[in-house]
Amino acid sequence: MLDSSVSPLSSRFSWLDLIRDTATIRLLETTVLPSYLNACRWFAGKARPQDRFRIAFVHEIPFRPDDAAPDTAFLLIVEVRYAEGEAESYLLPVSFVATDRAKTTEIPDKGVLTAAEFDQKTGWVIDAIYDDRFRQAIFFNIVHQQTLNQQAGQIVCHRGLGLADGEASGLIVSRVLPVDSSNSALVYGFPGEKETYFLKLYRKLFQETNPEVELVSFLTENSHFSHIPAYAGSLIWRQKTIPDITLGMMQRMVDNQKDSWSQTGDYLNDFLYAVPHRLFTIREEVFERVELLGRRTAQLHLALFSPESGDPAFRPESFTDEYREFISRRFESLLERRYAMLIDNYTRLDPLAQRLAWVFMEAKEMIDEFVEDFRNRPLESLRIRIHGDYHLGQVLATDDDFIMIDFEGEPESSIVERKIKHSPLKDVAGMIRSYHYAVSAKLFGSVETEKIAPDHLQRVSERWFNLIRDTYMNAYLDTIGSPHPLFKNNNELNFLLLVYLLEKAVYELGYEISYRPAWVKIPLKGIMDVIREIEKIRMADPNRNSDVPRLQMGLLQSKKE
Template sequence: MFDSTTSNLTSSSAWANLIQDQDAIRFLETTILPPYLNSCRWFAGKARQQEHFRIRFVHEIPFRSDSYTAEKAYLIIVEAGYANGETENYLLPLSFIETDRPDVPDVLPKGIVTTAVFDQKPGLIVDAIYDERFRQVLYFNLAHQNALAQKTGRIVFHRGRGLAAEHIDAEVTSRVLPVDSSNSALVFGVPNQGETYFLKLYRKLFQETNPEVDLVSFLTEHSHFTHIPAYAGSLIWQQEGVPDVTLGMMQLMVENQQDSWNQTGDYLNDFLYAVPHRLFTIKEDVFDRVELLGRRTAQMHLALYSPESNDPSFAPEPFTDDYREFIIRRFESLLERRYTLVIDNYAKLDPLAQRLAWVFMEAKEMIDEFVNDFRHRPLESLRIRIHGDYHLGQVLATGNDFIIIDFEGEPESSISERKIKHSPLKDVAGMIRSYHYAVSAKLFGSTETEHIDPDHLQRVSERWYKLIRDTYMDAYLETIGSPHPLYKNNSEVNFLLLVYLLEKAVYELGYEISYRPAWVKIPLKGIMDVIREIEKIRIADPTRNSDLPLLQMGLLQTKKE
C-alpha cells in the first residue's frame, strides 16, 4: 500500500508488479503526475484548466539485465482531461532506480518523478529516458525489429534502411539531448564512429501514425533523395481494429553547422552593414546557396511524387471540390479573425503598418473574388504529400549542402489535417515567406538601421527579397522540369502560388499582432504583394466582368528621398 501522508509513493508490492497495485496507480494519478507533468516542457496543457490525469494504458518494456534491480520499464499513456475541449494523451516512460546500491546512476532533477519505496526498497521513479537501461533496450529492440505483446495490443519496433547492418548488435552508448521541446531526443553512439543515431520520442500522442514517420520512412525506403536524416526505425503501438499510434522514430544523425535561418542571417550581415552607406551588396555565394536550396526543395517534391505507389496515402490526387472547400473554409475563417484583429489593434500599429493595414481592409472584396476564383477555376495540377511546415528553420546547413528536417507538419493542425495532400507550392510559399521574414527582421530589428527612415528600409528589403525569391523560384522550377504532371503550366503555378502565399501571410498576421506588433508590417507587406498580383490578373483578363474598383495603392506611396 502507499503512504498518503508523504509526497513519495510507498508500496508493499515490487516495482515489477506496479500494474496490479491499483492504489499506487491512483496515487500517481492524483498526487504525483499533476505537478510533474506541469513541470515538463513537452506538456502542452499548462494553460488549460485541468480536471484529471488518468493512466489509461501501461505497457511493459523488459530490460536485458538487472544490474541495479528493477527489471523493466513501463510506457504509460496518461490522459489529461480539461474543463473545456478534448482530452490529450501523453507518453511517459517510467523506470525505478534503487538508491541503496553502490552503482546508482546520477539522474537530472528534471527526470525524477518522485521518490518511492517498492517492497521495502527505496529509490526513485524516473522518466525512463534518463535511465541507461531503458535507452539500451529501446535500441536493441529497434535494431532487432522485436514486437512486445501487451495487455492492450503490442509494441512493434521497425528497423529502417538508415540503421547499418553492422550496427545491429553494436554495444552502443547513449545520452539524452539537453533540449527542451515538445518531444524528447536520445542519441546513440557506435564504436569508432561516435554518435550516429538520433531517436525522437513523441510525447503528445495521436490515434494514428505520425506524419513525420510516414514521410521520412517513405523518402528513405522508396526514393533516392538523401538530403534528410535517413530513417533508421520507429516504435509503434498497434491495436486490432484501430489506427497505429507512433511512439518514436530514429534517424541518422547529421552534421549541423546551423539552420538556414541563422545562416541567412549571417549572409545578411554584409547587406545590413552596407545599407546605412546607401550601398546594395549581395555576395555571389548567397545566390549560389539560394539556388541550391531551390533545387533541393524540388528534388524533395519529385521524390514525394509517386504515381506508381501502392500506398494510397502517397498517390497523387487532383484538386477536388472537397479539397478546395476545405482550404476555402479554413482560409475564410482565418481571414475573418484577422480583419477583427487589425481593426481592434489599428491604433497600436506604426504609420507604415497602418497604411498597409488600410489597403488590406480595402481589398476585402477583391480577396473574396480571388477565393471564389479558386473555388471554380479549372485546375489540372496535382496534389501530393508535402513537408507541410517548410521554412528556413527546417533546413540544416551541412558543409556545402542542406539537410531538411522536421516533417511533422503545421503544429496547430490536427494529425489528419497534416496528412492532407497539397500542391508542393504550399512548401514553396512557406520558404518564400521565410526569406521575406529574414531580411525584414534583420533590417527593422538592428541597431545599425534604427535611425534610417522605415520607408527607405521597406524599399531596400523588398529589393533584396525579390532578388532572392526569383533566384529560389527559378532554380526550383528548372529542377522540377516542364512539363511535369505536378504543374499543368506556368499560369497554374503562378495562381496556386498566390493562393498559398496569401494563406501563409494572413496566418502570420495574427501571430505578429498578438505577440510582435513591431513586425506586423512583414506579413502585411506579404499580403500586399499578393493583392497586387491579383489585381494584375484582373486587369489582364478581358473576360472578367467585375464591378470592383481598383485598389487605392496611392495610400502606400512613400515620400521621395
C-alpha cells in the same frame, strides 16, 4: 541531482508489479502527475483548466535480458481531461532507480517524478529517458524488430534502412539531448566514435501514425533522395480496432553547422552593414546557396511524386471539390479573424503597418473574389504529400549542402489535416515567406539601421527579397522541369503559388499582432505583394466582369511623400 524532498510513494508491491498495483497508480494520477506534467516543457496543456489526470494504459518495456538485475520500464499513456475541449494523451516512460544505483546515475531534477519505496526498496520513480537501461532496451528492440505483447495491443518496433547491419551490433552508448521542446531526443553512438542515431520520442500522442514517420520512411525506402536524416526505425503502439499510434522514430544523425535561418542571417550581415552607406551588397555565395536550396526542394517534391505507388497515402490526387472547399473555408475563417484582430489592435501599430493594414482591409472584396475563383476555377495540376511546415528553420546547413528535418507538419493543424495532400507550391510558399522574414527581421531589428526611415528600409529589403525569391524559384522550376504533371501550366502554377503565399502571410499576421506588433508590417507586406499580383491577373483578363474596386495604393504613401 535527485531531490529527496519530493513526497514518496510507498507500496507493498515490487516495481515489476506496477500494472496491478492500483493504489500506486491512483496516487500517481492524483498526487504526482499533475504537478510533474505541468512542469514539463513538452506538456501542451498548462494554460487549460485541468479536470483529471488518468493513466489510461500501462505498457511494459523489459530491460535487456543480460542485465544483472532483471528490471523493466513502463510506458504510461496519460490521459488529461480539461474543463473545456477535448482530452489529450501523453507518453511518459517511467522506471524505478534504487537508492544504491541512483548514486551512479546522472538524473536531472526535472527527470524525477517522486521518491518511492517498492517492496521495502527505496529509490526514485524517474522519467525513463534518463535511465540508460531504458535507452538501451529501446535501441535493442528496434535493431531486432521486436514485438512486445501488452495488455492492450502490442508495441511493435520497426527497423529501417538507415540502420546498417554492422552498426547495429556491439556496445552502444546513449544520452539525452539537453533541449527543451515538444518531444524528447535521445542519441546513440559507439564508444570512441561519433554519435550515429537520433531517436525522437513523441510526447503528445495522436490516434494516427505520425506523418513524419510516414514521410521519412517513404523517402528513405522508396526514393533516392538523400537530403534527410535516413529512417532507422520506429516504435509503434498497435491495436486491432484503431490506427497505429506512433511513439517514437529513430534516424541517422547528420553533421550540420546550423539551420538555414541562422546561416541566412549570417549572409545578411554584409547587406545590413552596407545599407546605412547606401550600398547594395550581396555575396555570390548567397545566390549559390539559395539556388542549391531551390534545387533540393524540387528534388524533395519529385521524390514524393509517386504516381505508381501502391500506397494510397502517396498517390497523387487532383484538386477535388472537397479539397477546394476545405481550403476556401479554412482561409475565409482565417481572414475574418485577422480582420477583427487588425481592427482591435490598429492603434498599437506603427504608421507604416497602419497604412499597409488599411490597404489590406480595403482589398477585402478582391480577396473574397480570389478565394471564390480558387473554389471554381478549372485546375488540372496535382496534389501530393509535402513537408507541410517548410521554412529556413527546418533546413540544416552542412559544409556544402542541406538536410531537411521535422516532417511533422503544421503544429496547429490536426493530425488528419497534416496528412492532406497539397500542391508542392505550399512548401515553396513557406520558404519564400521565410526568406522575406529573414531580411525584414534583420533590417528592422538591428541597431545599424534604427535611424533609417521605415519606408526606406522597406524598399531596400524588398530589393534583396525579390532577387533571392527569383533565384530560388528559378532553380526550383528548372529542376522540376516543364512540362510536369504536378503543374499543368505556368498560369496554374502562378495562381496556386499566390493562393498559398496569401494563406501563409495571413496566418503569420495573427502571431505578429498578438506577440510582436513591431513586426506586423512583415506579413502585411507579404499580403500586399500577393494582392498586387491578384489585381494584375484581374486587369489582364478581358472576360472578367467584376464590380470589385481597384486597390487603393495611394493609402501606402506617407504624409512626407
